[in-house]
Amino acid sequence: MPKRSTGCFECRKRKVRCDEARPECNTCLRRGTKCPGYRPLQSFILHKFEDQNERPSLIKEDDNRYRYANHKAPEEPTSADPERGVVEYLQPPGRRPSGAPVLRQVSPIAIERVQHVGELIWLYLPRSDAHTLPPPSALMLTLPQLPATSDVLLAAVDALSAAQLAVANRNYNLVNRSRSLYGTALSKMMTAIQSPDRAVEDETLLATYLLTLYEVFVGITSGHGFFYHVQGLLHLLKQRGPKSFGSRLNMQIFHAIRYNSLSIGYHVRKGSMLDTDEWMAVTAKAAKVDPYVGLIDICIRIPRLLERNDRLAAGDQQSADKLIEDSLALASQAKQWFANFEKHGPRYTIADVDEFAGFPEICPDRTFDTAYNFYAFGAGICYMIYWMSLLILQSNTFKLLMQHRKLEPKDMYLWDRELGSYANSSCRCVPYNCRTDVGYVGRFGSLTPLVVARKYFEAKKMEKEIRWCEKVYENARIPGLYSTPMPMEPLKSMQRLVQQSDRYI
Numbered sequence: 001m002p003k004r005s006t007g008c009f010e011c012r013k014r015k016v017r018c019d020e021a022r023p024e025c026n027t028c029l030r031r032g033t034k035c036p037g038y039r040p041l042q043s044f045i046l047h048k049f050e051d052q053n054e055r056p057s058l059i060k061e062d063d064n065r066y067r068y069a070n071h072k073a074p075e076e077p078t079s080a081d082p083e084r085g086v087v088e089y090l091q092p093p094g095r096r097p098s099g100a101p102v103l104r105q106v107s108p109i110a111i112e113r114v115q116h117v118g119e120l121i122w123l124y125l126p127r128s129d130a131h132t133l134p135p136p137s138a139l140m141l142t143l144p145q146l147p148a149t150s151d152v153l154l155a156a157v158d159a160l161s162a163a164q165l166a167v168a169n170r171n172y173n174l175v176n177r178s179r180s181l182y183g184t185a186l187s188k189m190m191t192a193i194q195s196p197d198r199a200v201e202d203e204t205l206l207a208t209y210l211l212t213l214y215e216v217f218v219g220i221t222s223g224h225g226f227f228y229h230v231q232g233l234l235h236l237l238k239q240r241g242p243k244s245f246g247s248r249l250n251m252q253i254f255h256a257i258r259y260n261s262l263s264i265g266y267h268v269r270k271g272s273m274l275d276t277d278e279w280m281a282v283t284a285k286a287a288k289v290d291p292y293v294g295l296i297d298i299c300i301r302i303p304r305l306l307e308r309n310d311r312l313a314a315g316d317q318q319s320a321d322k323l324i325e326d327s328l329a330l331a332s333q334a335k336q337w338f339a340n341f342e343k344h345g346p347r348y349t350i351a352d353v354d355e356f357a358g359f360p361e362i363c364p365d366r367t368f369d370t371a372y373n374f375y376a377f378g379a380g381i382c383y384m385i386y387w388m389s390l391l392i393l394q395s396n397t398f399k400l401l402m403q404h405r406k407l408e409p410k411d412m413y414l415w416d417r418e419l420g421s422y423a424n425s426s427c428r429c430v431p432y433n434c435r436t437d438v439g440y441v442g443r444f445g446s447l448t449p450l451v452v453a454r455k456y457f458e459a460k461k462m463e464k465e466i467r468w469c470e471k472v473y474e475n476a477r478i479p480g481l482y483s484t485p486m487p488m489e490p491l492k493s494m495q496r497l498v499q500q501s502d503r504y505i
Helices: 009-014 026-031 108-124 135-145 151-169 172-193 202-218 224-240 248-268 277-287 291-299 302-310 317-341 377-404 409-433 440-445 447-459 463-476 492-499
Strands: 045-050 053-060 348-352 370-374
Touching: 009 026, 108 135, 108 151, 108 440, 135 248, 151 172, 151 202, 172 202, 202 224, 202 248, 224 248, 248 277, 248 291, 248 302, 248 377, 248 447, 277 291, 291 317, 291 377, 302 317, 302 377, 317 377, 348 377, 370 377, 370 409, 377 409, 377 440, 377 447, 409 440, 409 447, 409 463, 440 447, 447 463
Parallel strands: none
Antiparallel strands: 045 053, 348 370
16 A cells, blocks of 8 residues: 655645655745645544445545645734724644744754763863863863864864763773774864865864874874874964964963973973964963963973973083073972962862772872862862973973082982972872862873873882872773773883974974
8 A cells, every 4th residue: 555645735736755844844945835734644534324335435534624724824803903803813822934934953963962072071071160170171161162063173073072982981892983983083184274274263273182182082002193183283373373362262272282282392302382482472461360371381491491401412511501590590480480379378188098089999009198189170280280390390400400510418408309399299189180070181181290200200219109100190091991001101202203303393
């Protein structure tokens, strides 16, 4: 028995395909005709029995009574005007006027993407303290507000959302699916950056930044993918120029890129173009009111000092003295920032390490039996970056002083005590950032400080502290998700390559 058509009356009459949109089909609207509507899904069939015939005759309901039932009835005289009569025809409630635009149906893909972005934000960011998030973390809160018009941004969001879900659920099938989405995002990104106009769009810059986060989640290239994405971001910044940044969105993207560039600089011991005066001017205004931005303004210059140290020629005492002078001056600026930051006292209390929910499962070792419980997530990030950066800077300065100056035993003791305090403080920040309700942004933000602290403990041959750093580093990532353990110094193999080439900015 042939299937009965469910299209509108006009499309059935013309014998054309009807899209069956309600209350009017788009086929009629495109044709410029009024859509007469549809017959009801269940028409009445009446059975009439006659005395002289045992079989009943069928009386079908007249479908024409439903034609144009979706249109507004013509206006009739109302009781307000006695000359026009006393009868008023009321419009049925909920009926859409025929001239109103037809609403688009939300696709299931769009609904699923919104759900995945919400899940990504829930798992990645802290459950509270949204008002104290540093700019790179606050950037993630803008994702649901961005218009879904950039294919490269949507592809990057899909890949990162799938990676986050795979990491949270230890789902290997979803990991493989996220890699497929990552490949699609890379393809779209390559297409976008080849266009001079699209390459300088905020959406393209944000999509590339999200792909760096993907490498942190599911990267299998030992940090190389993260490094090359950051290099790509710096080239896009160079193409745009510093004067292109001024809106809230692109400034948040710039802050996020700058921190990634700082992290890379610490690993490969090379400065980036972002420590030049023209790029420092981008954040000069924000640095006066935001302690996080002011701190990064100071720290972004440290990799350049490390690079100068590695290129220092033997016997060049004048260059060594200049480098020591610049290093001590930058450390003085950092300490002044810290004094202003703690002007009203420390922004933390000291708590037992077992009080940080989730951390005992990561590392039951009580090498550090107490940790810092910060008043806010943003404050904890600033403390951690400060102690990590001062440990790097002052360790390098101490080595220079040992090689080019004569230090008294008392001075050596004070330097060693200062460096030890930075290393211990960096480690005592980690339990707070590895709590269950902090999200993965806290865990992944603790990785570089752990690497830096471990280097200090190796130099001091402190085996117990070394094992603690390694254990936390391994479990703060995703234990069991990677076939081989991730190295604690992922970019060590690239350090010589980067330092000997001017391609890398």
